[in-house]
Amino acid sequence: MPATSVPSTGRSRLGPIATLIRPQWKTLLVAFLAVLVEAAADVLEPWPIKIVVDNVLQSKKLPAGLGAVVFRAFGDDKYAILKFALAAIMLIAIVGALSSFLEKYLTTSAGQWVAHDLRRQIYQRIQRLSLAEHGKSRRGDFIARVTTDIDAVQDFITTALLGMVTSSLTLIGMVGVMLYVNWRFTLIGLSITPVLAAVVYSYTRRIKKATRKVKKQETELMSSVAEVLGAVHVVQAFAREDYQARQFDLESRQTMGAGLAARAMKAKLPPLVDIIVAAGTCLVLGYGTHLALSGRLTTGVLVVLLLYLGKTYKPIRDLSKMTNNFAKAAVSYDRILEVLQTDSLVRDLPGARIAPEFRGLIEFDRVTAQYGEHPVLRDVSFRISPGQVVAIVGSSGAGKSTIASLIPRFLDPVSGSVRVDGTDVREYTLKSLRDQFSFVLQDTLLFRASIWENIAYGRHEAVPEDTVQAAMLANAHDFITRLPEGYATLVGERGMTLSGGERQRIAIARAIVRNSPILILDEPTTGLDAVAEQAVVEALHRLMRGRTCIVIAHHLGTIRKADLILVVKGGEIVESGTHDDLLASGRAYAELYSLQRLSST
Secondary structure, X not given: OOOOEOOOOHHHHHHHHHHHHHHHHHHHHHHXXXXXXXXXXXXXXXXXXXXXXXXXXOOOOOOHHHHHHHHHHHOOOHHHHHHHHHHHHHHHHHHHHHHHHHHHHHHHHHHHHHHHHHHXXXXXXXXXXXXXXXXXXOHHHHHHHHOHHHHHHHHHHHHHHHHHHHHHHHHHXXXXXXXXXXXXXXXXXXXXXXXXXXXXXXXXHXXXXXXXXXXXXXXXXXXXXXXHHHOHHHHHHOOOHHHHHHHHHHHHHHHHHHHHHHHHHHHHXXXXXXXXXXXXXXXXXXXXXXXXXXXXXXXXXXXXHHHHHHHHHHHHHHHHHOHHHHHHHHHHHHHHHHHHOEOOOOOOOOOOEOOOOOOOOEEEEEEEEEEOOXXXXXEEEEEEOOOOEEEEEOOOOOOHHHHHHHOOOOOOOOEEEEEEOOEEHHHEOHHHHHOOEEEEOOOOOOOOOEHHHHHXXXXXXXXXXXXXXXXXXOOOHHHHHOOXXXXXXXXXXXXXXXXXXXXXXXXXXXXXXXXXXXXXXXXXXXXXXXXXXXXXXXXXXXXXXXXXXXXXXXXXXXXXXXXXXEXXXXXXXXXEEOHHXXXXXXXXHHHHHHHHHHHHO
């Protein structure tokens, strides 16, 4: 992630998750109450067995108060005590089962809502990161954080969060009862706890480290898949399917290796816990049997203590086995926070206001810009009057696209200012600023949606009549109506089911629907045949009428009628003027024009 990420601290880790859980506090409160009932049922479960052993099989008397209740309800004999014990077992089991169901249902509901809120927040944050920050990160990494990382957090909330509370409360309750019944017996039984805690703590750290490595490899694999699928036409064009398959196999094997190493680490913990627990059980069983044989402990109490001990070891064992869920959730949550706590390099500044409707006056005043540590523009100044068509030309990497990116604040300058209608663009909110720009780019991207939806994307309140009119002005209506479902035809991902000229005309229609005062064109006719280019150029002329237009031009023959041409070289504007004036000067523009004419012959 970008270097602007906020360092992760204890408070910063807890703050966002507390905010996310807060709307679900009623649900989690009821789930917590169900956990308390479930824990109480676990604590009470062995006592009916003690009553059967001591008061039915060995004919010992019940406490006076309890005996009066039992005999009044079930009769005055041993079978009454047995009936009471059996009824108690069923009642405890039913209460515990209902509480368990309620707790699991409610925690699942809370987990789903938390995951939904997390997905929404991280998706919104990713969309608002600057283009420079997107350039530093791989698409698959963002996808992993929105999907698998959030799933890991959701699984922890659903299966482990209150499970840890249940196990902890059950453990505390049982230990308390055991200490009350026989504290020496209890201390011997718990003598293994320090060893168990040390082992679990040690393995938890190692499992978390291994899990982080697995997550990194999975992200790399997902990023590679996303990259190849996004450029599959290039892979097929160069017949590199076998090479990409070998690369995928290599990365998949590395992911598998990391997963196996992590799994081996996780697999060692449960057997170690079981061995330590078995050692504790041997100590307790030996000591308890000695007490019973010497008459210092009744058989029923011994049975209860042994049952309690088994139940005490179970939550200890369960807590140790939750290490894997906790490690996965902790690593995933750290990765989510990296995004949520990253402040975009381009964002609304304090006091930013809504932009008024622009006239289209654009001014650059001694602007210097850079990507990371790499300078792109140096001390650039120029002025575009409202309604002018201005072309920016120069060799690749000269800084043409950077100039266009600074106006709608896809990038901010490191010094100088960019002004629209006399006001620095940084004084406006990003949304209100960008709402007044339309774009027609060389690489037109369409969404996997209907043609109508792709055109209306330019203005969300557009109605079908608006899109039809825009398509007519963009010379797109005729080919759209020839499609199987007309404007309802579904466009393939990235618009690959349409030709380049068709995609460009839909992009122009989208810009027409937007009806903004400033238009940015990035050589929209590149790669088109003569017929498609003529249709696109006609549509562009309609679109450009009455607007301030910035045209990033690679083919100089298309900008002869521009009001102003800016020649960029090495991040600086070295010439400016009309086509005829620049040709007459015989300098950089004339040289570029001559080179293009030679290459086209």
